[in-house]
Amino acid sequence: MFYQELEKIIETSDYDKKFELFYKLYENIDSYNFTSNEKPKIFEKPSYADFCEIVHPARVPRRRGFETDEKKAVLLHAIVHIEYSAIDLALDACYRFRNLPKEYYLDWLEVAEDEIRHFKMMNSLLEKTGYKYGDFPVHNSLFEASQKTQDLLSRMAIIPRWYEANGLDANEKIIKRLQKTNDPFAKEVIDALNVILKEEIPHVSKGDKWFKWECERKNLDPLKTYFEIIDSFFKDWKKKDLNVAARLKAGFTCDELKILSNKEINC
Template identity: 35%
Template sequence: MSGARPTIGAAIRGALLTGGPAGKAFAARKVARDWRLGRLDFDLDRPDAAVMPERPEWPDNLQLLPPAQMPRRGKGGSERGRLALWHALAHIEFVAIDLALDMAGRFGGARGEEFVSDFLGIAADEAMHFALLDRKLARLGSHYGALPAHEGLWQAAQDTAHDPAARLAIVPMVLEARGLDVTPATLERVKAHGDSHGARILERILDDEIRHVAVGTKHFLKICGERNKPPQETWQSFVRTHFSGRLKPPFNDSARHAAGLSLDFYAALAS
Protein backbone atom coordinates (compact mmCIF):
# COMPACT_ATOMS: atom_id res chain seq x y z
CA MET A 1 0.00 0.00 0.00
CA SER A 2 1.50 3.32 -1.06
CA GLY A 3 1.85 6.17 1.40
CA ALA A 4 0.00 9.46 1.29
CA ARG A 5 1.09 12.00 -1.28
CA PRO A 6 3.38 14.73 0.04
CA THR A 7 1.70 18.04 0.84
CA ILE A 8 2.62 21.59 0.01
CA GLY A 9 2.47 22.63 3.68
CA ALA A 10 5.02 20.05 4.77
CA ALA A 11 7.25 20.82 1.79
CA ILE A 12 7.29 24.56 2.53
CA ARG A 13 7.95 23.95 6.22
CA GLY A 14 10.81 21.64 5.33
CA ALA A 15 12.40 24.29 3.11
CA LEU A 16 12.03 26.95 5.81
CA LEU A 17 13.74 24.66 8.32
CA THR A 18 16.68 23.99 5.99
CA GLY A 19 19.54 26.08 7.35
CA GLY A 20 22.38 25.51 4.90
CA PRO A 21 22.54 28.18 2.18
CA ALA A 22 22.87 25.84 -0.79
CA GLY A 23 20.38 23.41 0.76
CA LYS A 24 17.76 26.10 1.30
CA ALA A 25 18.12 27.42 -2.24
CA PHE A 26 17.77 23.88 -3.62
CA ALA A 27 14.81 23.11 -1.36
CA ALA A 28 12.95 26.27 -2.36
CA ARG A 29 13.38 25.56 -6.05
CA LYS A 30 12.32 21.94 -5.55
CA VAL A 31 9.15 22.94 -3.71
CA ALA A 32 8.25 25.37 -6.48
CA ARG A 33 8.96 22.80 -9.19
CA ASP A 34 7.08 19.98 -7.45
CA TRP A 35 4.08 22.25 -6.90
CA ARG A 36 4.10 23.40 -10.51
CA LEU A 37 4.24 19.80 -11.73
CA GLY A 38 1.33 18.72 -9.52
CA ARG A 39 3.36 16.48 -7.22
CA LEU A 40 2.14 18.09 -3.97
CA ASP A 41 -1.36 18.06 -2.49
CA PHE A 42 -2.87 21.36 -1.37
CA ASP A 43 -3.43 21.04 2.36
CA LEU A 44 -2.94 24.59 3.66
CA ASP A 45 -6.69 25.03 4.20
CA ARG A 46 -6.88 21.94 6.43
CA PRO A 47 -6.60 21.95 10.23
CA ASP A 48 -3.84 19.34 10.12
CA ALA A 49 -1.63 21.31 7.72
CA ALA A 50 1.98 21.84 8.74
CA VAL A 51 2.46 24.93 10.91
CA MET A 52 4.98 27.44 9.62
CA PRO A 53 7.89 28.05 12.03
CA GLU A 54 8.15 31.38 13.83
CA ARG A 55 11.68 31.71 12.46
CA PRO A 56 13.34 29.83 9.62
CA GLU A 57 16.66 28.05 10.03
CA TRP A 58 19.75 29.97 8.90
CA PRO A 59 23.44 28.98 8.81
CA ASP A 60 24.96 28.39 12.23
CA ASN A 61 28.02 30.47 11.38
CA LEU A 62 26.04 33.54 10.24
CA GLN A 63 26.76 36.45 12.60
CA LEU A 64 23.64 38.62 12.87
CA LEU A 65 23.91 42.21 14.09
CA PRO A 66 21.34 44.93 14.82
CA PRO A 67 21.15 47.48 11.99
CA ALA A 68 22.90 50.16 14.06
CA GLN A 69 25.89 47.87 14.65
CA MET A 70 26.45 46.88 11.03
CA PRO A 71 29.84 48.04 9.71
CA ARG A 72 29.59 50.80 7.12
CA ARG A 73 30.30 49.53 3.61
CA GLY A 74 31.10 52.83 2.00
CA LYS A 75 30.79 53.46 -1.73
CA GLY A 76 34.39 53.11 -2.73
CA GLY A 77 35.88 50.56 -5.05
CA SER A 78 38.11 48.82 -2.50
CA GLU A 79 38.23 45.05 -2.40
CA ARG A 80 36.78 45.09 1.12
CA GLY A 81 33.97 47.40 0.06
CA ARG A 82 33.06 45.28 -2.95
CA LEU A 83 33.06 42.11 -0.86
CA ALA A 84 30.79 43.74 1.74
CA LEU A 85 28.39 44.85 -1.01
CA TRP A 86 28.03 41.37 -2.52
CA HIS A 87 27.71 39.77 0.90
CA ALA A 88 24.95 42.20 1.89
CA LEU A 89 23.10 41.50 -1.36
CA ALA A 90 23.46 37.74 -0.85
CA HIS A 91 21.96 38.06 2.64
CA ILE A 92 19.00 40.06 1.32
CA GLU A 93 18.27 37.40 -1.29
CA PHE A 94 18.79 34.55 1.19
CA VAL A 95 16.23 36.01 3.60
CA ALA A 96 13.93 36.77 0.65
CA ILE A 97 13.71 33.03 -0.04
CA ASP A 98 12.21 32.52 3.41
CA LEU A 99 9.96 35.57 3.15
CA ALA A 100 8.39 34.20 -0.03
CA LEU A 101 8.11 30.65 1.34
CA ASP A 102 6.50 31.88 4.54
CA MET A 103 4.09 34.07 2.56
CA ALA A 104 2.90 31.02 0.62
CA GLY A 105 2.77 28.67 3.60
CA ARG A 106 1.33 30.99 6.23
CA PHE A 107 -1.36 32.65 4.14
CA GLY A 108 -1.93 30.21 1.29
CA GLY A 109 -4.76 28.40 3.03
CA ALA A 110 -6.86 31.55 3.15
CA ARG A 111 -5.70 33.05 -0.13
CA GLY A 112 -5.80 29.99 -2.38
CA GLU A 113 -3.69 28.14 -4.91
CA GLU A 114 -2.93 31.10 -7.21
CA PHE A 115 -1.44 32.95 -4.25
CA VAL A 116 0.68 29.91 -3.37
CA SER A 117 1.84 29.52 -6.98
CA ASP A 118 2.79 33.19 -7.24
CA PHE A 119 4.90 33.24 -4.09
CA LEU A 120 6.53 29.87 -4.66
CA GLY A 121 7.59 31.24 -8.03
CA ILE A 122 9.08 34.23 -6.24
CA ALA A 123 10.85 31.92 -3.76
CA ALA A 124 12.42 30.07 -6.69
CA ASP A 125 13.56 33.38 -8.20
CA GLU A 126 15.10 34.48 -4.90
CA ALA A 127 16.87 31.12 -4.61
CA MET A 128 18.32 31.62 -8.08
CA HIS A 129 19.40 35.17 -7.18
CA PHE A 130 21.10 33.89 -4.03
CA ALA A 131 22.91 31.17 -5.99
CA LEU A 132 24.23 33.77 -8.44
CA LEU A 133 25.44 35.98 -5.58
CA ASP A 134 26.95 33.04 -3.69
CA ARG A 135 28.94 32.14 -6.77
CA LYS A 136 29.98 35.78 -7.07
CA LEU A 137 31.31 35.66 -3.51
CA ALA A 138 33.22 32.48 -4.38
CA ARG A 139 34.82 34.26 -7.35
CA LEU A 140 35.97 36.91 -4.88
CA GLY A 141 37.49 34.23 -2.64
CA SER A 142 34.76 34.46 -0.02
CA HIS A 143 31.43 32.89 0.95
CA TYR A 144 28.08 33.69 2.50
CA GLY A 145 28.58 33.94 6.26
CA ALA A 146 32.09 35.37 6.01
CA LEU A 147 30.82 38.80 7.15
CA PRO A 148 28.19 39.96 9.64
CA ALA A 149 24.65 40.34 8.34
CA HIS A 150 21.63 42.51 9.13
CA GLU A 151 19.35 40.75 11.64
CA GLY A 152 16.33 42.99 11.06
CA LEU A 153 15.10 41.62 7.73
CA TRP A 154 12.97 38.87 9.29
CA GLN A 155 11.40 41.33 11.73
CA ALA A 156 8.96 42.46 9.04
CA ALA A 157 7.67 38.89 8.75
CA GLN A 158 7.17 38.56 12.50
CA ASP A 159 5.43 41.93 12.76
CA THR A 160 2.94 41.04 10.01
CA ALA A 161 2.35 37.35 10.69
CA HIS A 162 -1.27 38.07 11.63
CA ASP A 163 -2.50 39.51 8.32
CA PRO A 164 -1.66 38.80 4.67
CA ALA A 165 -2.53 42.37 3.69
CA ALA A 166 -0.07 43.77 6.22
CA ARG A 167 2.62 41.34 5.04
CA LEU A 168 2.03 42.28 1.40
CA ALA A 169 2.10 45.98 2.25
CA ILE A 170 5.49 45.75 3.97
CA VAL A 171 7.47 43.01 2.24
CA PRO A 172 6.82 43.35 -1.50
CA MET A 173 5.47 46.92 -1.48
CA VAL A 174 8.08 48.50 0.83
CA LEU A 175 11.14 46.28 1.19
CA GLU A 176 11.28 44.90 -2.35
CA ALA A 177 10.16 48.22 -3.80
CA ARG A 178 13.13 49.81 -2.05
CA GLY A 179 15.31 47.45 -4.02
CA LEU A 180 13.89 48.96 -7.21
CA ASP A 181 15.06 52.37 -5.96
CA VAL A 182 18.62 51.54 -4.92
CA THR A 183 19.66 48.86 -7.42
CA PRO A 184 20.14 51.19 -10.43
CA ALA A 185 22.72 53.30 -8.56
CA THR A 186 24.48 50.17 -7.35
CA LEU A 187 24.45 48.85 -10.89
CA GLU A 188 26.12 52.02 -12.18
CA ARG A 189 28.84 51.79 -9.51
CA VAL A 190 29.49 48.16 -10.38
CA LYS A 191 29.75 49.04 -14.08
CA ALA A 192 32.10 51.92 -13.23
CA HIS A 193 34.41 49.41 -11.51
CA GLY A 194 34.50 47.36 -14.72
CA ASP A 195 32.58 44.43 -13.22
CA SER A 196 30.45 43.29 -16.16
CA HIS A 197 29.71 39.95 -14.48
CA GLY A 198 28.30 41.67 -11.40
CA ALA A 199 26.34 44.08 -13.57
CA ARG A 200 24.58 41.20 -15.34
CA ILE A 201 23.57 39.73 -11.97
CA LEU A 202 22.09 43.04 -10.80
CA GLU A 203 20.24 43.57 -14.09
CA ARG A 204 18.64 40.14 -13.74
CA ILE A 205 17.65 40.81 -10.12
CA LEU A 206 16.16 44.20 -10.96
CA ASP A 207 14.03 42.77 -13.76
CA ASP A 208 12.71 40.02 -11.49
CA GLU A 209 12.05 42.34 -8.56
CA ILE A 210 9.75 44.53 -10.65
CA ARG A 211 7.64 41.43 -11.23
CA HIS A 212 7.77 40.51 -7.54
CA VAL A 213 6.49 43.93 -6.48
CA ALA A 214 3.77 43.61 -9.10
CA VAL A 215 2.67 40.26 -7.66
CA GLY A 216 2.53 41.68 -4.16
CA THR A 217 0.62 44.73 -5.30
CA LYS A 218 -1.86 42.58 -7.24
CA HIS A 219 -2.72 40.49 -4.22
CA PHE A 220 -2.84 43.51 -1.92
CA LEU A 221 -5.35 45.21 -4.20
CA LYS A 222 -7.40 42.02 -4.33
CA ILE A 223 -7.61 41.84 -0.53
CA CYS A 224 -8.53 45.51 -0.30
CA GLY A 225 -11.36 44.87 -2.76
CA GLU A 226 -12.60 41.93 -0.73
CA ARG A 227 -12.52 44.01 2.46
CA ASN A 228 -13.98 47.07 0.76
CA LYS A 229 -10.99 49.16 1.86
CA PRO A 230 -9.34 51.99 -0.12
CA PRO A 231 -5.97 50.60 -1.25
CA GLN A 232 -3.77 53.66 -0.92
CA GLU A 233 -4.99 54.73 2.51
CA THR A 234 -4.93 51.13 3.73
CA TRP A 235 -1.35 50.65 2.54
CA GLN A 236 -0.25 53.91 4.16
CA SER A 237 -1.84 52.83 7.45
CA PHE A 238 0.01 49.51 7.39
CA VAL A 239 3.31 51.27 6.65
CA ARG A 240 2.85 53.70 9.53
CA THR A 241 2.04 50.81 11.87
CA HIS A 242 4.49 48.10 10.81
CA PHE A 243 7.46 49.78 9.14
CA SER A 244 9.93 51.41 11.49
CA GLY A 245 12.09 53.03 8.83
CA ARG A 246 11.44 55.90 6.47
CA LEU A 247 10.43 55.94 2.81
CA LYS A 248 13.35 57.91 1.43
CA PRO A 249 13.64 59.36 -2.06
CA PRO A 250 14.89 59.21 -4.71
CA PHE A 251 12.33 56.68 -5.93
CA ASN A 252 12.55 54.66 -9.12
CA ASP A 253 9.13 55.92 -10.20
CA SER A 254 9.18 54.18 -13.58
CA ALA A 255 9.97 50.75 -12.09
CA ARG A 256 7.43 51.26 -9.31
CA HIS A 257 4.80 52.29 -11.85
CA ALA A 258 5.59 49.21 -13.96
CA ALA A 259 4.92 47.15 -10.82
CA GLY A 260 1.54 48.83 -10.26
CA LEU A 261 2.78 50.89 -7.32
CA SER A 262 1.80 54.40 -8.34
CA LEU A 263 3.12 57.61 -6.83
CA ASP A 264 -0.23 58.09 -5.09
CA PHE A 265 0.67 55.27 -2.72
CA TYR A 266 3.99 56.48 -1.37
CA ALA A 267 4.33 60.21 -2.05
CA ALA A 268 2.46 61.19 1.13
CA LEU A 269 4.86 59.12 3.27
CA ALA A 270 8.11 60.18 1.63
CA SER A 271 10.57 61.87 3.98
Protein backbone atom coordinates (compact mmCIF):
# COMPACT_ATOMS: atom_id res chain seq x y z
CA MET A 1 0.00 0.00 0.00
CA PHE A 2 2.83 2.44 0.79
CA TYR A 3 4.31 2.34 -2.71
CA GLN A 4 0.92 2.31 -4.46
CA GLU A 5 -0.14 5.40 -2.55
CA LEU A 6 3.14 7.14 -3.31
CA GLU A 7 2.66 6.39 -7.00
CA LYS A 8 -0.78 8.01 -6.90
CA ILE A 9 0.56 11.08 -5.09
CA ILE A 10 3.44 11.53 -7.54
CA GLU A 11 1.14 11.29 -10.57
CA THR A 12 -1.47 13.69 -9.15
CA SER A 13 -1.19 17.02 -10.99
CA ASP A 14 -3.70 18.97 -8.89
CA TYR A 15 -1.24 20.13 -6.27
CA ASP A 16 -3.83 20.84 -3.60
CA LYS A 17 -5.04 17.25 -3.97
CA LYS A 18 -1.43 16.02 -4.11
CA PHE A 19 -0.65 17.70 -0.80
CA GLU A 20 -3.84 16.38 0.80
CA LEU A 21 -2.91 12.82 -0.19
CA PHE A 22 0.65 13.31 1.02
CA TYR A 23 -0.35 14.55 4.47
CA LYS A 24 -2.75 11.63 4.87
CA LEU A 25 0.07 9.18 4.11
CA TYR A 26 2.61 11.04 6.23
CA GLU A 27 0.35 11.21 9.27
CA ASN A 28 -0.08 7.42 9.13
CA ILE A 29 3.50 6.50 8.28
CA ASP A 30 3.89 4.13 11.23
CA SER A 31 1.18 1.88 9.81
CA TYR A 32 3.05 1.13 6.58
CA ASN A 33 5.34 -1.70 5.60
CA PHE A 34 8.28 -0.81 3.35
CA THR A 35 8.84 -4.34 2.05
CA SER A 36 7.94 -4.92 -1.60
CA ASN A 37 8.95 -7.19 -4.46
CA GLU A 38 7.08 -5.16 -7.05
CA LYS A 39 9.11 -3.27 -9.63
CA PRO A 40 8.53 0.51 -9.58
CA LYS A 41 7.33 2.14 -12.78
CA ILE A 42 9.40 4.72 -14.63
CA PHE A 43 7.21 7.79 -14.97
CA GLU A 44 6.86 8.96 -18.57
CA LYS A 45 6.04 12.58 -17.78
CA PRO A 46 6.21 14.90 -14.77
CA SER A 47 2.97 15.71 -12.97
CA TYR A 48 3.30 19.40 -13.86
CA ALA A 49 3.03 18.53 -17.58
CA ASP A 50 -0.75 18.89 -17.22
CA PHE A 51 -0.54 22.63 -16.50
CA CYS A 52 2.95 23.78 -17.59
CA GLU A 53 4.35 24.13 -21.10
CA ILE A 54 7.63 22.20 -21.14
CA VAL A 55 10.37 23.64 -23.35
CA HIS A 56 14.10 23.29 -23.86
CA PRO A 57 16.05 25.04 -21.06
CA ALA A 58 17.30 27.63 -23.58
CA ARG A 59 13.68 28.71 -24.21
CA VAL A 60 12.76 29.29 -20.58
CA PRO A 61 12.28 33.04 -19.88
CA ARG A 62 15.49 34.66 -18.68
CA ARG A 63 15.53 35.96 -15.12
CA ARG A 64 16.64 39.54 -15.68
CA GLY A 65 15.77 42.40 -13.40
CA PHE A 66 13.15 42.90 -10.72
CA GLU A 67 11.61 46.19 -11.85
CA THR A 68 8.21 45.01 -13.12
CA ASP A 69 5.63 42.52 -11.94
CA GLU A 70 6.42 40.33 -14.94
CA LYS A 71 10.16 40.31 -14.19
CA LYS A 72 9.44 39.48 -10.56
CA ALA A 73 7.09 36.72 -11.66
CA VAL A 74 9.65 35.19 -14.03
CA LEU A 75 12.14 34.83 -11.17
CA LEU A 76 9.56 33.55 -8.70
CA HIS A 77 8.03 31.16 -11.22
CA ALA A 78 11.43 29.55 -11.76
CA ILE A 79 11.85 29.03 -8.02
CA VAL A 80 8.29 27.76 -7.61
CA HIS A 81 8.94 25.25 -10.38
CA ILE A 82 12.10 24.01 -8.67
CA GLU A 83 10.26 23.58 -5.38
CA TYR A 84 7.38 21.73 -7.01
CA SER A 85 9.81 19.46 -8.85
CA ALA A 86 11.62 18.81 -5.57
CA ILE A 87 8.40 17.53 -4.00
CA ASP A 88 7.99 14.80 -6.59
CA LEU A 89 11.72 14.02 -6.50
CA ALA A 90 11.61 13.45 -2.73
CA LEU A 91 8.53 11.26 -3.10
CA ASP A 92 10.13 9.33 -5.96
CA ALA A 93 13.19 8.69 -3.78
CA CYS A 94 10.81 6.84 -1.44
CA TYR A 95 8.83 5.14 -4.21
CA ARG A 96 11.70 3.93 -6.39
CA PHE A 97 14.09 2.40 -3.85
CA ARG A 98 12.51 -0.35 -1.81
CA ASN A 99 13.27 -2.55 1.18
CA LEU A 100 15.59 0.02 2.73
CA PRO A 101 15.76 1.05 6.41
CA LYS A 102 12.70 2.90 7.71
CA GLU A 103 14.96 5.88 8.46
CA TYR A 104 15.50 6.31 4.72
CA TYR A 105 11.79 6.76 4.04
CA LEU A 106 11.31 9.04 7.03
CA ASP A 107 14.16 11.22 5.75
CA TRP A 108 12.73 11.72 2.28
CA LEU A 109 9.15 12.16 3.45
CA GLU A 110 10.44 14.88 5.75
CA VAL A 111 12.14 16.48 2.76
CA ALA A 112 8.88 16.28 0.78
CA GLU A 113 7.02 18.01 3.61
CA ASP A 114 9.61 20.80 3.64
CA GLU A 115 9.41 21.18 -0.13
CA ILE A 116 5.62 21.47 0.02
CA ARG A 117 5.98 24.28 2.54
CA HIS A 118 8.63 25.98 0.39
CA PHE A 119 6.40 25.66 -2.67
CA LYS A 120 3.44 27.21 -0.86
CA MET A 121 5.60 30.06 0.44
CA MET A 122 7.06 30.93 -2.98
CA ASN A 123 3.78 30.34 -4.82
CA SER A 124 2.08 32.82 -2.51
CA LEU A 125 4.69 35.43 -3.44
CA LEU A 126 4.29 34.60 -7.13
CA GLU A 127 0.55 35.14 -6.93
CA LYS A 128 1.14 38.58 -5.37
CA THR A 129 2.61 39.63 -8.73
CA GLY A 130 -0.63 38.71 -10.50
CA TYR A 131 0.76 35.54 -12.07
CA LYS A 132 0.37 31.87 -11.20
CA TYR A 133 2.35 28.64 -11.56
CA GLY A 134 2.01 27.54 -15.17
CA ASP A 135 1.93 31.04 -16.68
CA PHE A 136 5.50 30.69 -18.01
CA PRO A 137 7.21 27.81 -19.84
CA VAL A 138 9.41 25.48 -17.79
CA HIS A 139 12.11 22.91 -18.49
CA ASN A 140 12.09 19.35 -17.17
CA SER A 141 15.81 18.82 -16.53
CA LEU A 142 15.25 17.58 -12.99
CA PHE A 143 12.59 15.12 -14.12
CA GLU A 144 14.88 13.83 -16.87
CA ALA A 145 17.65 13.41 -14.28
CA SER A 146 15.30 11.30 -12.16
CA GLN A 147 14.54 9.10 -15.17
CA LYS A 148 18.26 8.53 -15.71
CA THR A 149 19.02 7.66 -12.07
CA GLN A 150 17.30 4.36 -11.45
CA ASP A 151 19.74 3.12 -8.80
CA LEU A 152 20.18 4.54 -5.31
CA LEU A 153 23.85 5.45 -5.74
CA SER A 154 23.42 7.60 -8.83
CA ARG A 155 20.15 9.10 -7.55
CA MET A 156 21.73 10.33 -4.32
CA ALA A 157 24.79 11.61 -6.21
CA ILE A 158 22.91 13.45 -8.94
CA ILE A 159 19.75 14.81 -7.31
CA PRO A 160 20.66 15.93 -3.76
CA ARG A 161 24.47 16.01 -4.05
CA TRP A 162 24.54 17.75 -7.42
CA TYR A 163 21.33 19.57 -8.28
CA GLU A 164 20.18 20.45 -4.76
CA ALA A 165 23.72 21.35 -3.76
CA ASN A 166 23.85 23.65 -6.80
CA GLY A 167 20.70 25.23 -5.40
CA LEU A 168 22.63 26.23 -2.28
CA ASP A 169 25.00 28.18 -4.53
CA ALA A 170 22.25 29.72 -6.67
CA ASN A 171 20.08 30.73 -3.70
CA GLU A 172 22.92 32.73 -2.18
CA LYS A 173 23.52 34.53 -5.50
CA ILE A 174 19.85 35.46 -5.90
CA ILE A 175 19.73 36.82 -2.35
CA LYS A 176 22.81 38.99 -2.99
CA ARG A 177 21.30 40.30 -6.22
CA LEU A 178 17.96 41.14 -4.59
CA GLN A 179 19.71 42.92 -1.72
CA LYS A 180 20.78 45.57 -4.24
CA THR A 181 17.19 46.70 -4.86
CA ASN A 182 15.14 48.95 -2.60
CA ASP A 183 11.85 47.28 -3.56
CA PRO A 184 10.02 46.24 -0.33
CA PHE A 185 8.77 43.13 -2.14
CA ALA A 186 12.39 42.05 -2.62
CA LYS A 187 12.72 41.90 1.18
CA GLU A 188 9.80 39.45 1.33
CA VAL A 189 11.44 37.27 -1.30
CA ILE A 190 14.82 37.43 0.47
CA ASP A 191 13.22 36.39 3.76
CA ALA A 192 11.61 33.38 2.06
CA LEU A 193 14.84 32.43 0.28
CA ASN A 194 16.76 32.57 3.55
CA VAL A 195 14.30 30.07 5.06
CA ILE A 196 14.72 27.81 2.04
CA LEU A 197 18.51 28.08 2.09
CA LYS A 198 18.67 27.13 5.76
CA GLU A 199 16.31 24.17 5.31
CA GLU A 200 17.82 22.90 2.05
CA ILE A 201 21.16 22.21 3.76
CA PRO A 202 19.68 19.22 5.68
CA HIS A 203 18.14 17.98 2.41
CA VAL A 204 21.56 17.84 0.76
CA SER A 205 22.89 16.32 3.97
CA LYS A 206 20.34 13.51 3.75
CA GLY A 207 21.49 12.82 0.22
CA ASP A 208 25.07 12.81 1.43
CA LYS A 209 24.20 10.37 4.21
CA TRP A 210 22.46 7.86 1.96
CA PHE A 211 25.04 8.21 -0.82
CA LYS A 212 27.79 7.33 1.65
CA TRP A 213 25.62 4.60 3.18
CA GLU A 214 25.27 2.97 -0.24
CA CYS A 215 29.00 3.42 -0.93
CA GLU A 216 29.79 1.62 2.32
CA ARG A 217 27.30 -1.13 1.49
CA LYS A 218 28.98 -1.63 -1.90
CA ASN A 219 32.51 -1.14 -0.52
CA LEU A 220 33.14 1.93 -2.69
CA ASP A 221 35.22 5.03 -2.05
CA PRO A 222 32.73 7.98 -1.80
CA LEU A 223 34.98 10.66 -3.31
CA LYS A 224 36.14 8.56 -6.26
CA THR A 225 32.63 7.18 -6.86
CA TYR A 226 30.98 10.60 -6.72
CA PHE A 227 33.16 12.08 -9.42
CA GLU A 228 32.93 8.97 -11.58
CA ILE A 229 29.14 9.43 -11.53
CA ILE A 230 29.38 13.17 -12.19
CA ASP A 231 31.75 12.55 -15.10
CA SER A 232 29.31 10.07 -16.59
CA PHE A 233 26.43 12.57 -16.44
CA PHE A 234 28.05 15.90 -17.29
CA LYS A 235 30.76 16.83 -19.79
CA ASP A 236 31.80 20.22 -18.43
CA TRP A 237 30.91 20.45 -14.78
CA LYS A 238 33.53 22.70 -13.15
CA LYS A 239 31.77 24.94 -10.65
CA LYS A 240 32.29 28.58 -9.71
CA ASP A 241 31.36 30.55 -6.61
CA LEU A 242 30.44 27.63 -4.39
CA ASN A 243 28.53 28.30 -1.19
CA VAL A 244 31.35 26.69 0.75
CA ALA A 245 29.86 27.15 4.21
CA ALA A 246 26.53 25.58 3.23
CA ARG A 247 28.15 22.70 1.34
CA LEU A 248 30.44 21.88 4.26
CA LYS A 249 27.42 21.77 6.59
CA ALA A 250 25.70 19.45 4.11
CA GLY A 251 28.54 16.92 4.21
CA PHE A 252 30.87 17.89 1.37
CA THR A 253 34.56 17.54 2.20
CA CYS A 254 37.28 20.08 1.48
CA ASP A 255 38.78 17.68 -1.04
CA GLU A 256 35.48 17.47 -2.91
CA LEU A 257 35.07 21.25 -2.94
CA LYS A 258 38.60 21.71 -4.27
CA ILE A 259 37.87 19.32 -7.13
CA LEU A 260 34.47 20.88 -7.83
CA SER A 261 35.84 24.41 -8.02
CA ASN A 262 39.29 23.53 -9.41
CA LYS A 263 40.92 25.84 -6.87
CA GLU A 264 42.07 25.96 -3.29
CA ILE A 265 39.25 26.15 -0.78
CA ASN A 266 39.71 27.72 2.62
CA CYS A 267 37.84 25.24 4.82
